[in-house]
Amino acid sequence: MTDSSPGSRLVDAYDLVIFDLDGVVILVDRPIETAVEAVGRLHAEGKPLAYATNNASRLAAEVAALLRGMGLAVRPQEVLTSAAAAAELLAHRFPPDSPVLVVGADALRTEVREVGLRPVTRLEDAPVAVVQGYGPTIGWADLAEAALAVRAGADWFVTNTDRTLPTPRGPVPGNGSLVAAVRTALGRDPDVVVGKPEPALFTAAARRFGAARPLAVGDRLDTDIEGAVRAGMASLLVLTGVSTPFDLLHAPASARPDFVASDLGGLFDPDRVARLTNGSGSADGDGWQVVGGARTVLTGAGSSLAALAALCAASWSGTPVDDVEPDSDAARRALGELGLLR
Structure with a gap:
């Protein structure tokens, strides 16, 4: 597993990006907003890419053709299906x-x-x-x-x-x-x-491209992220599909990602991705603090993703966060954007 230094692009720390499809790049037969731009940018930079999908209803060549029809330059050999x-x-x-x-x-x-x-x-x-x-x-x-x-x-x-x-x-x-x-x-x-959360699709992708430092990108904690954890790979959860911030707060240790972003733009912009501590770090981070006690309070200011990272650190360390209270307008805004405002 490779770390990404603060202020650097997340994608630069890895030699292969393994995308899930449904909920990350597409929704059935439509591209997710920002996905075409992000994947095109990675292709232009020469970054090796793979697409590992649990969906067994299409052949690899059909998946590649579907993605090309959406403006994504995908080759059949980049696609691994269950x-x-x-x-x-x-x-x-x-x-x-x-x-x-x-x-x-x-x-x-x-x-x-x-x-x-x-x-x-x-x-x-x-x-x-x-x-x-x-x-x-x-x-x-x-x-x-x-x-x-x-x-x-x-x-x-x-x-x-x-x-x-x-x-x-x-x-x-x-x-x-x-x-x-x-x-x-x-x-x-x-x-x-056969498919995720079993690690086979991830390890097959790494072998196919000779990758030593792959990054798995998914929208589901119980399949994409848990599969990456089982494969010993770094992972990024994007909030464009199934799993929500609430789900992330309650993720078991076997399904906790290393990073979270609203969408694939987080691969390039350090301000659009947050590092998660997997329960081993402080509940403070990037301007936010989660204070436990008789009631749990979110205090501070910053991006909603940074607030989510602080809340995850607190929750994964045992602090109840289901009824977290904001102590300011900034905290109330962040909780509202995350769908966590009670």
């Missing part, structure tokens, strides 16, 4: 032409076929494994076949367990919600979870 990672793992576990029951989008079936396995759809095809990924047309019949096959002895692989997907209209059920239905029917967990 569908491809799952297929590679299945190919290592089972002989060629083994039947695998695929529950998911066409992209997942294609990845399974391209590694020499045979995608099937029914229990009667005697699948050796079930692989389950997100697909917008998955229905009860698909989940029923998966449950029946696993109950009959097939190994159960899932591409990821994201409970929700971010969309411009708000979060919608993700693959984790579909996995939960099968889990409930079976009364047990999957045998293998």
Whole structure:
């Protein structure tokens, strides 16, 4: 893990930036404001980039084409998907032409076929494994076949367990919600979870680009950030997707990022990113102080992100912050911008 010196650009401390996609660069099929500019700037500077996504509904080439259509110069080899990672793992576990029951989008079936396995759809095809990924047309019949096959002895692989997907209209059920239905029917967990928070996508990206000091950028504490922690990588949480400042205050030690920013602009501007102490530092920082006692008070002045960093340090060190009170207009403004004003 590499530190970024105060006043320097965060991105300059790392030799690879690994982006999550949904909630960081895009929302379904639209670019997030500032993402096109930020990624274009990194490309212009020659910074190696990778895109590691839990979304198993598109092939790497399709993801790259989608991003290019939004003005991002992305190559297929820069994209790592949980569908491809799952297929590679299945190919290592089972002989060629083994039947695998695929529950998911066409992209997942294609990845399974391209590694020499045979995608099937029914229990009667005697699948050796079930692989389950997100697909917008998955229905009860698909989940029923998966449950029946696993109950009959097939190994159960899932591409990821994201409970929700971010969309411009708000979060919608993700693959984790579909996995939960099968889990409930079976009364047990999957045998293998491939995508984040497992570290495989991050470590594969680092190997592919020969990176020694990668930075993982994500919008979800429970997948992107926890995956980076498990992989031993520095991480940046951006507040453009699922996880909120309130979620960050209550993040377990296994899912605490090193930095937080409102958006990808924090990669370049030291004033738009805050360093977090992961519970080991003071609750003071950049003009703010969190004072505990009979009541918890935020005092001082500065940016709302710096206030968030001070609140995280306090919360992660055991100070209750759910009902923190502002002691000034500046503190009230910061808490309001963070959605933490009670």
